[in-house]
Amino acid sequence: MVDGSEPPETWNCDAIQYAEDRAVNEFKFVKNNGVFPAACFYVNGYRLWVYPTETFISTWDGKSTRAGETYCGTKRIFVGNRPPLESAFSHELAHAVEDCRDPDHEYWGADGGINEAIERARH
Numbered sequence: 001m002v003d004g005s006e007p008p009e010t011w012n013c014d015a016i017q018y019a020e021d022r023a024v025n026e027f028k029f030v031k032n033n034g035v036f037p038a039a040c041f042y043v044n045g046y047r048l049w050v051y052p053t054e055t056f057i058s059t060w061d062g063k064s065t066r067a068g069e070t071y072c073g074t075k076r077i078f079v080g081n082r083p084p085l086e087s088a089f090s091h092e093l094a095h096a097v098e099d100c101r102d103p104d105h106e107y108w109g110a111d112g113g114i115n116e117a118i119e120r121a122r123h
């Protein structure tokens with residue numbers, strides 16, 4: 001579902017679904033305690049907001065500049081308006097799938113290749 005004010009042309013339902021399918025498909029190959037293979041289950045119910053700018057000020061701390069932000073408690077993803085596959089969308093979906101257990105991505109490079117899956121989804 002798309003909310004927010006006047007998302008750009010490239011952010012339509014088909015583009016979002018395409019980017020989501022790409023990410024979820026690549027997450028199947030991440031063996032992180034069985035969580036990533038169940039990506040469809042974990043992303044269910046999330047709502048997406050697209051800012052009208054490429055970056056935005058974090059609603060978390062009110063001062064950091066962000067290209068994307070995920071709130072697992074309320075199942076919300078916020079992203080800047082770069083095209084879906086070039087944006088932080090896939091990255092934020094990974095946070096959703098792991099239920100925000102590693103907000104600083106400490107293990108994304110080493111444990112299960114999450115960063116690699118995100119990059120594959122974008123190409």
Ligand SMILES: [Zn+2]
Nearest residue numbers: 091095103105
């Ligand atoms: Zn992140």
